[in-house]
Amino acid sequence: MSRILVIDDEPALGENIQRMLRLPGATVAVMVDPARGLAEALANPPDLVLLDIRMPGMSGEELFSHLHEAHPGLPIVFLTAFGSVEGAVIAMRNGAFDYLQKPFKREDLLLVVKRALSHASLEHEVARLKGRLESLGEADAVPSRSSLMLDLMERCRRAAGTDATVMILGESGTGKEVTARFIHEQSRRKDGPLVPVECSAMPGSLIESELFGYERGAFTGADRSKKGLIESADGGTLFLDEIGDLGVELQTRLFRFVEERALRRLGGVSQIRVDCRIVCATNQDLAAKIKAGTFREELYYRLSVVTMKLPPLRDRPEDIPHLARFFLERFSRRYGKSLSGSPQFYEERDGTSGGIACRRCAGSGGSGRGHHTSDPNHTTRFTSVEGCKRAIPLQLREQLRTSSAVAMRRQRERRGARSWSGSEDVLHAAKEGQGSAKWGIISPLWIEKRGMKSPMRFDLRP
DSSP: OEEEEEEOOOHHHHHHHHHHOOTEEEEEEESSEEEEEHHHHHSSOOSSSEEEESSSSSSHHHHHHHHHHHHHTOOEEEEEEEHHHHEEEEEEEEOOOOOEEOOOOOOHHHHHHHHHHHHHHHHHHHHHHHHHHHHTOOOOOOOOOOOHHHHHHHHHHHHHHOOEEEEEETTTTTOHHHHHHHHHSSTTTSOOOEEETTTTTOOOOHHHHHHHHTTTSTTTTOOOBBBHHHHHHTTTEEEEEEEOOOOOOHHHHHHHHHSSEOOEEEEEEOOOOOOOOOEEEESSSSHHHHHSSSSSSSHHHHHHHHHEOOOOOOGGGGGHHHHHHHHHHHHHHHTTOOOOOOOOHHHHSSSSSHHHOOHHHHHTTTTTSHHHHOTOOOOOOOOOOOOOOGGHHHHHHHHHHHHHHHHHHHHHHHHHHHHOOOHHHHHHHHHSSSSTTTTEEEOHHHHTTTTOOOOOOOOOOO
């Protein structure tokens, strides 16, 4: 629903504009007092403002400067008489969207309004996509190979197709906000806002006004009306993080909103309906808080229609190398650098002797792990870090070549065989059909027969 605000000191003109703009999906409000119109636009930014340039008390240029400073992306169309066209043109150079010269036809008004609303919609879409790009895919895919997490993500996809409230449980750092963002992006509300609220970060005296908003004069210092965070989530998803830290009194107000999907601002009398989906998260034991009387039982059951419990990383260690790759790729894209982990990291984190899967064999249907050492006739180029040449970053090849040569020299020194070189091993292995002199490769079976413990060669040629 598009909201259009008309600020003009002529009531007849405002009523006429209301009649001309009877469009499906649009509401028109008229303010004849420029000061009240400015306060309304600042508290509840509309999608479009039609602003008279000559008004008593406050000129249109002055009102425009305040609005444009607070909301630079808000399209403003000036309504100007013949003698003030020059002022409207100057305002356009400073950021106004367009102007209409009085008297104007309905066709001209509709054309400008439709263009302005389309521009505002495009601006919102660009801002949303920028936010998506900044997150670098956090919400689109959770990097996991764990069966626990894969099953949980499938449950999240099924829950996202409904408007049921979701309670996400898990320790700090398990990815509760990432999961909430994933649910939002998979839902039909993905084009709407995702409004996160950190319940533990705001004091009790402040969080009520931040959540529900307030009217002008509701308390000392409330010099204008303000929309709350719940109201800002209209059409999207409200994410209440650390819901367990919410005070009991505020839980009562939240319970009423969850029941009725309507709220009343502080100091207000009218009910405001809000269409949003609610996702909550906590790292606390809410059942224990219910027994202790610090969390309302009825609110708990309203918020936990669907419950997701995230396992900690210690319960799914197989995800550690995949998360490492995910964040390395993410920061590489963000900072324009080529970042990679050491082979030793993946070796230590994997459960087998070969930490990096062979992409060539994995692509052919195998697991890509463990087959190189289990098959004695399989000639290999790998050391204890199992991976094919394509899995080795270019920047590591020189380091690996150097470390391999040092290891071979130390092995010869320990055996006291200073008269022979590593190339002789390759030639002997090739003569016995257990290696390749061309590629500098030795079969693991040949090494095992001779009781050698030296590392096998990499094919390090570019």
